[in-house]
Amino acid sequence: MSAEKIAAEVRTEFGKGAARRLRADKKIPAVLYGHGEEPAHLALPYHVTMMALKHGGANALLELDIDGKDQLALTKAIQVDPIRRVIEHLDFIAVKRGEKVTVDVPVVVTGEAVRNTLVVTDNTTVQIEAEATHIPESIEISIEGAEAGTQLHASDLTLPKGSVLLSDGDLLLVNVTEAQAADTGEEPAAEAEGDAAEADAAE
Structure with missing residues (x-):
């Protein structure tokens, strides 16, 4: 910088x-x-x-x-x-110049997970130590092709040369889960047809 x-x-x-x-x-x-x-x-x-x-x-x-x-x-x-x-x-x-400083740096999520997944960002910054004139503006982490169940932590980041991670390596950054289908309040078609058949048989 x-x-x-x-x-x-x-x-x-x-x-x-x-x-x-x-x-x-x-x-x-x-x-x-x-x-x-x-x-x-x-x-x-x-x-x-x-x-x-x-x-x-x-x-x-x-x-x-x-x-x-x-x-x-x-x-x-x-x-x-x-x-x-x-x-x-x-x-x-x-x-x-040359002095080490402690700063919080934004984490930028790039790429797209597979379809029918939900990407949840749990933490948007990490704390690092870096030389004062080489502080990164942000650190990228990719979720390209990530499937449900994928979790990315601070330890998964690729830090710029000379930077040291101070945040806990287990700090959860991104959690990819299965997308929940919307509840429309309607019965599935197969169940509705089955109910109708039982009603006809009872008459």
């Missing part, structure tokens, strides 16, 4: 009023934590940051230019307005 470079401004005003003014100016308030230093309160340009997060996924890695000094920042929390669906606040963790 390559880091998107973004110019960040240091914030000197805090509180809801200051945050509203930043958003009106098309900027996102953010806080950078990590490495034993005091949290840095920042303001990031909205559009560029939003596109970088969209491209990088849940664990987007940004390279923040703070007063001329570059700092790698791993996205840890994104606060979104539930109505307008715009980013309101960001939390980052400061990381270094």
Whole structure:
């Protein structure tokens, strides 16, 4: 995962009023934590940051230019307005190149199971350890041709080189079962015909 470079401004005003003014100016308030230093309160340009997060996924890695000094920042929390669906606040963790980090990565199910099966996704993420600049956006697992009774666990994943699975290997990701026929409330035709024959014989 390559880091998107973004110019960040240091914030000197805090509180809801200051945050509203930043958003009106098309900027996102953010806080950078990590490495034993005091949290840095920042303001990031909205559009560029939003596109970088969209491209990088849940664990987007940004390279923040703070007063001329570059700092790698791993996205840890994104606060979104539930109505307008715009980013309101960001939390980052400061990381270094070569540093190992623990992240939750989405699992993407690909392919199709055989007909008349039901595919149930039990868990959509796994926790891994990876180098900060090589965090996968997602990890794929295929159910192509899977039959009823197939179960895929975290241990079945093929992880990118350098990544280590931290989730329990027995964590169930996908369960393929037989599809249940819909209950129409009608008797099967053979049973209905049998009942009719018995009724005729009794008359």
